[in-house]
Each structure stands twice: as C-alpha cells, then as structure tokens.
Amino acid sequence: MESRFILETKCKRGYKYIEIASEGISGNFNLFKAGKVEEQRLSSRKTKFRTEGLSAWFGSHQALNNISMKILKNEVNAIIGPSGCGKSTFIRCLNRMHEVVPGARVYGHVYLDEKDLYEDGIDPVLLRRRVGMVFQKPNPFPSMNIRENVLSGLKLTHRLKKDEADEIVESALQQAALWDEVKERLNKPGTSLSGGQQQRLCIARSLAVNPEVLLMDEPCSALDPVATVRIEDLLHKLKEQYTIVIVTHSMSQAARVSDQTAFLLMGELIEVEQTNNLFTHPRDKRTEDYITGKFG
Amino acid sequence: MMDNTHKQSISIERIPLEEASRGIRLFKEGLIKYLLVFCSLVSIFTTVGIILVLAFETIEFFKVVPLREFLLDTEWTPLFYEKHFGIWPLLxxxxxxxxxxIVVALPFGIFAAIYLSEFASERVRKIVKPALELLAGVPTVIYGYFALLIVTPFLQNVIPNLSGFNSISPGIVMGIMIIPLISSLSEDAIYAVPQGLREGAYALGGRKLPTIFRVVIPTASSGIVAAVTLAISRALGETMIVTIAAGQQPRFTLDPRVPIETMTAFIVQVGLGDAPTGTLEYKTLFVVGSMLFLMTFVMNMWSQRLKGRFQQEI
Structure with missing residues (x-):
C-alpha cells in the first residue's frame, strides 16, 4: 500500500513539488533548500506573540487546552488541523475576539511584544486596532461603497483625517492588490465585487487602520482557486510589513504560504515547526497521519 | 435456520411499476389544487371588487362636483345646506x-428595537418583545376612550386652551399604538444583520455604539424604513381613536389643540346612516375612501419594495 500525495508549493522562484510517502519518511526531502537570504532571515527571527498555557472554553466545552507557542514576527504563521480542532478559537484569542461570543472564557496568557493581553486594564478594543483580522466569509459592509469600506475602521474609531483619506484609500487598496481593479468605481457598493475581490477589500480595510498583525481565519475557504492564488501571492508581500497568522484547513496552502506551521488537534498543540520541516519530518505520528491524509 | 425466518419476516413486497389507482389520485390532486386556487383568488377578487366600486362611485361623484373644487376649496361641508367639497380639511x-x-412612535420604536436586538439578553428579549406586541392587540376603541377620557384631561393641565376634542391627544395615543409595529419589525431587521458584520467592525477596533450606528443600523435601514412606512400607513387608516377623541369638525388647520376630522372619521360619520343611497353625500363616502385607499396603498407598496431590497442586501 503505497499511498502518495503531492504537495504543490508555489515559492517566489517558481513551483516545487514535495512528494510525501506515507510509509518511510526518511530524510530524503531536502527539496526545501533555503537560500542564503532565507537563512539570514531565519537566524534573526523575532517573536511577536507568545502564548503560555492558553486554554479557552465555550460554556462547558473546552476548545483549547494548554497551548504554549510562539508566533514569529514578519512571517506567515499557519495554523492547521481538522475541523473543530480549535484553530479559529486560537487566533480569536490573539485579538480577544473570542470573548465577544456569550459564554466564552479564556485561561492562560497571551503576550504581544511581551505585554500580557489578558492582564487587568488591557482594553480589547484598543488591542484590535493593532491586531487586524480577516474572516472566513468576506464581510464588506453592505451599506458602504468601496471607498467607505476601506475607511470604515478609521471612521469607527474616529481617527479619520479628511485630507488623508484619498491617500489611505489608495495605499490600502494597493497593498491588498485591488487598486487597479476598483480605482474607477470606488463609489460602487463593496458587495458588488466578486468574492475574491471582496476578501481583498476586507484585507485593505484591515490594513487601512495600520495594524502590526493580520489574523486570517480561513480567508480563502469561500473563494475559487484563482482568487485563492491572488490572496496567497499577497501574503508573501504583506509579511514584509506585517506579522501574519493564517488559519487554514488546506495543508497545501499552509505549505505554499507559510514559514512556520502549527498543527492543532482536538484543542491541543501537537507540533509547531518550521513549515518545511513539519511537512517533511513530522515529529509526531499524529501530524504525519494528518499531513499524509490518513484522517481529517 | 433462525436467520432464514428472520429474513422472511422483514422481506418487503416488490413494488409493481404500474400504479393501481391512478385515476383516483389524479382526481384528488386536481380537486385539492382547485380548492387552493379558489382560496387564494377570494382575496384577490375582493380587492379588485373594492377598487372597482370605489372607482365607479368616485367617477359618479366627479360628474357632479368639479375636481377643481375638490382640490382647491378649503371647506368640507357635504352634510350642510350650503355644501362645500374641499378635501383639504379632512386631508x-x-x-x-x-x-x-409618528413623531411619538419613531424614537420610542426604534430605540426599543435597538435595545432589544443589541443590548437585551436573550431572556429579556424573549419576554419584552411579545409584551410589546401585545400593545398592538389592544382594541382601538379602548385606545380611543383612553385618549378622550385620560390623556386629553391630563394634557389640558399642561396645554392652555386645549379643547376637549383635539388632534394631539389621539395623535399621541395612536403613536403609542404603533410603537410595537415599528419596534417589532425594526428589531427583526436589526436582528437579521449578520453577526459577521458586527465582528468585522469589532475587529477593526470599533466600540459597540459606533458599530451599531455606523454599521448595523445603516445595514438594516431599508428594513427599518419599511417598518416605519407600514406604521404610517396604519396611522393614516386608523379610525376608532380619531373618531372618538379628535371631534368631528372638518377644519382647515394644522393647530393640534382644536377639534378636527380625519378622512376615516368622516366615513364613520356618514356611514352611520344619515346619507341615503345614491345621493351626493353617499358618494362622498367613496371619494374619501378612494383617497384613503390610494394613500395607504402607495405606502404599503413602498414598504414592500423596501423590504424586498433589505432582504436582497442581506
């Protein structure tokens, strides 16, 4: 029984194929040879978030159990795992969106730049202005046009300076690789765009408030493959300026876009590793089973 | 052995491919279909019938009274010796x-809706919403006497020269009557705004109130306007409260302190029996009725359209 599957990874230099055999993963997978530049970047890795014994509940259901890990600065951090493993809950703890849901509780610590986010006196609303979030389902505000959608975060927080508005709209849409497609119709409703464009509009909206981190909760799962590629390409650019945490149920997506991957299973952190290593030399049997498609 | 008998007992008969009683089934299905069609046509025919009668009598009326007088005269005295047929006092x-x-109901209705959908706990919402809707179930004749016997005397203490019949007291009571209509339908609209939009606003660092007023309410706005339009239509057509508490004196005025007469109250007044069939007085019933029908019809249509647009947006 030789079950094989191929992960197609798209890197800056082109396409690479990783073959993973479910049996006998030895050491023969040095296809990911990091270049000199890459190595330098790796050696200067900095931590953006650090969680310590993080547990989370919905009512009596425990969604996360004692998770301690690091989210690396200016990298794409992927969280993978089967449905219901707690990956969305995990990133929602990073901007304290978890507690918006009635009956939700958190125990443990999350440090952003070594500042405990669950300390008394931390205002979750102010935290969310530094840690942006993009959701699974594109959710542009239907009552606003494209331009107003981009500016909505600044308007909601009363920080919009009128004379800077045009500049902010253009730069945010440029960063989200949407400007060229919508610059002629900024007054059209945000909901008139296609699904992929709507999602990039939501990314632009998050970037407009100038966050440090962008949390993405399965941002491509409602999109077609072409729109997915556009967003994945975008991530490579965005990580130069922002720290990105992306939740995905697609292992190939994690392999394509991320630098570090964490595997969650039933609320527990099974393994967190450099993406290349996790997919080629999983240390845990459960990780191996998952990435080779034995379950999930 | 055991297995065999067991298998036998649950074996199901093969279904034959020719239907045995096809004719009976088709007859039954046809009968039911026509019964359903008939039921739905009854209300349509009734509406069409009402429109035809209104239109016919209205045309008859305008054969006697010129449209110019109807629209330009400022007096409405069809029951007097010297007749005037200006619609303006009633309008x-x-x-x-x-x-x-509406001035009374709009703020109360909308703020109640915002409270119920955005602030109230699920338990409070489940108790308060039906309680509010009960207000709409109070018979309007009770509201009418409430306006005449309680609200008016109270207001007379506050407002000097307030006549025993006036428009402010029934107006206020009518407003109370339509609060549940506005709050309940607006609450439906606000509650239907997807949670994802609220989370989107929170994720941008928005606080609760800006989120409600800049994202949630604008998204629900067409649904809210539809609710208000329906409430206006209800107020225009409301009969009992104004008949009892506003007086029956058609007057060309916007002064809320003096007795007036509404279109609906006039219809009641004439309909109570003074006007013999076929006379001009009798026809005025239908002219005023057509006007009223037209106004509420336009309002209802508009409300429907807005509601449709709201459902599309969400």
Whole structure:
C-alpha cells in the first residue's frame, strides 16, 4: 500500500513539488533548500506573540487546552488541523475576539511584544486596532461603497483625517492588490465585487487602520482557486510589513504560504515547526497521519 | 435456520411499476389544487371588487362636483345646506394626527428595537418583545376612550386652551399604538444583520455604539424604513381613536389643540346612516375612501419594495 500525495508549493522562484510517502519518511526531502537570504532571515527571527498555557472554553466545552507557542514576527504563521480542532478559537484569542461570543472564557496568557493581553486594564478594543483580522466569509459592509469600506475602521474609531483619506484609500487598496481593479468605481457598493475581490477589500480595510498583525481565519475557504492564488501571492508581500497568522484547513496552502506551521488537534498543540520541516519530518505520528491524509 | 425466518419476516413486497389507482389520485390532486386556487383568488377578487366600486362611485361623484373644487376649496361641508367639497380639511386632519403619531412612535420604536436586538439578553428579549406586541392587540376603541377620557384631561393641565376634542391627544395615543409595529419589525431587521458584520467592525477596533450606528443600523435601514412606512400607513387608516377623541369638525388647520376630522372619521360619520343611497353625500363616502385607499396603498407598496431590497442586501 503505497499511498502518495503531492504537495504543490508555489515559492517566489517558481513551483516545487514535495512528494510525501506515507510509509518511510526518511530524510530524503531536502527539496526545501533555503537560500542564503532565507537563512539570514531565519537566524534573526523575532517573536511577536507568545502564548503560555492558553486554554479557552465555550460554556462547558473546552476548545483549547494548554497551548504554549510562539508566533514569529514578519512571517506567515499557519495554523492547521481538522475541523473543530480549535484553530479559529486560537487566533480569536490573539485579538480577544473570542470573548465577544456569550459564554466564552479564556485561561492562560497571551503576550504581544511581551505585554500580557489578558492582564487587568488591557482594553480589547484598543488591542484590535493593532491586531487586524480577516474572516472566513468576506464581510464588506453592505451599506458602504468601496471607498467607505476601506475607511470604515478609521471612521469607527474616529481617527479619520479628511485630507488623508484619498491617500489611505489608495495605499490600502494597493497593498491588498485591488487598486487597479476598483480605482474607477470606488463609489460602487463593496458587495458588488466578486468574492475574491471582496476578501481583498476586507484585507485593505484591515490594513487601512495600520495594524502590526493580520489574523486570517480561513480567508480563502469561500473563494475559487484563482482568487485563492491572488490572496496567497499577497501574503508573501504583506509579511514584509506585517506579522501574519493564517488559519487554514488546506495543508497545501499552509505549505505554499507559510514559514512556520502549527498543527492543532482536538484543542491541543501537537507540533509547531518550521513549515518545511513539519511537512517533511513530522515529529509526531499524529501530524504525519494528518499531513499524509490518513484522517481529517 | 433462525436467520432464514428472520429474513422472511422483514422481506418487503416488490413494488409493481404500474400504479393501481391512478385515476383516483389524479382526481384528488386536481380537486385539492382547485380548492387552493379558489382560496387564494377570494382575496384577490375582493380587492379588485373594492377598487372597482370605489372607482365607479368616485367617477359618479366627479360628474357632479368639479375636481377643481375638490382640490382647491378649503371647506368640507357635504352634510350642510350650503355644501362645500374641499378635501383639504379632512386631508390635513389625517396628516396631522398621523404626523403626531409618528413623531411619538419613531424614537420610542426604534430605540426599543435597538435595545432589544443589541443590548437585551436573550431572556429579556424573549419576554419584552411579545409584551410589546401585545400593545398592538389592544382594541382601538379602548385606545380611543383612553385618549378622550385620560390623556386629553391630563394634557389640558399642561396645554392652555386645549379643547376637549383635539388632534394631539389621539395623535399621541395612536403613536403609542404603533410603537410595537415599528419596534417589532425594526428589531427583526436589526436582528437579521449578520453577526459577521458586527465582528468585522469589532475587529477593526470599533466600540459597540459606533458599530451599531455606523454599521448595523445603516445595514438594516431599508428594513427599518419599511417598518416605519407600514406604521404610517396604519396611522393614516386608523379610525376608532380619531373618531372618538379628535371631534368631528372638518377644519382647515394644522393647530393640534382644536377639534378636527380625519378622512376615516368622516366615513364613520356618514356611514352611520344619515346619507341615503345614491345621493351626493353617499358618494362622498367613496371619494374619501378612494383617497384613503390610494394613500395607504402607495405606502404599503413602498414598504414592500423596501423590504424586498433589505432582504436582497442581506
């Protein structure tokens, strides 16, 4: 029984194929040879978030159990795992969106730049202005046009300076690789765009408030493959300026876009590793089973 | 052995491919279909019938009274010896009482809706919403006497020269009557705004109130306007409260302190029996009825369209 599957990874230099055999993963997978530049970047890795014994509940259901890990600065951090493993809950703890849901509780610590986010006196609303979030389902505000959608975060927080508005709209849409497609119709409703464009509009909206981190909760799962590629390409650019945490149920997506991957299973952190290593030399049997498609 | 008998007992008969009683089934299905069609046509025919009668009698009326007089005269005295047929006194009476009602109902209705959908706990919401809707179930004749016997005397203490019949008191009471209509339908609209939009606003660092007023309410706005439009239509057509508490004196005025007469109250007044069939007085019933029908019809259509647009947006 030789079950094989191929992960197609798209890197800056082109396409690479990783073959993973479910049996006998030895050491023969040095296809990911990091270049000199890459190595330098790796050696200067900095931590953006650090969680310590993080547990989370919905009512009596425990969604996360004692998770301690690091989210690396200016990298794409992927969280993978089967449905219901707690990956969305995990990133929602990073901007304290978890507690918006009635009956939700958190125990443990999350440090952003070594500042405990669950300390008394931390205002979750102010935290969310530094840690942006993009959701699974594109959710542009239907009552606003494209331009107003981009500016909505600044308007909601009363920080919009009128004379800077045009500049902010253009730069945010440029960063989200949407400007060229919508610059002629900024007054059209945000909901008139296609699904992929709507999602990039939501990314632009998050970037407009100038966050440090962008949390993405399965941002491509409602999109077609072409729109997915556009967003994945975008991530490579965005990580130069922002720290990105992306939740995905697609292992190939994690392999394509991320630098570090964490595997969650039933609320527990099974393994967190450099993406290349996790997919080629999983240390845990459960990780191996998952990435080779034995379950999930 | 055991297995065999067991298998036998649950074996199901093969279904034959020719239907045995096809004719009976087709007959039954046809009968039911026509019964359903008939039921739905009854209300359509009734509406069409009403429109035809209104239109016919209205045309008859305008054969006697020129449209110019109807639209330009400022007196409405069809039951007097010296007859005048200017619609304005009745129209102003209706508009004035409805406007007062909306001014009262709009803030209360909408703020109640915002409280119920955005602040109240699920438990409070489940108790308060049906309680509010009960208000709408109070018979309007009770509201009418409430306006005449309690609200008016109270207001007379506050407002000097307030006549025993006036438009402000029934206007206010009518407003109270339509609060549940506005709050309940607006609450439906606000509650239907997807949670994802609220989370989107929170994720941008928005606080609760800016989120409600800049994202949630604008998204629900067409649904809210539909609710208000329906409430206006209800106020325009409301009969009992204004008949009892506003007086029956058609007057060309927007002064809320003096007795007036609304279109609906006039119809009651004439319909109670003074006008013999076929006379001009009798026809005025239908002219006023057509006007009223037209106004509420336009309002209802508009409300429907807005509601449709709201459902599309969400």
């Amino acid at each position: 102003l009476g209706t508009v004035l009482t409805s406007a007062i009602a």
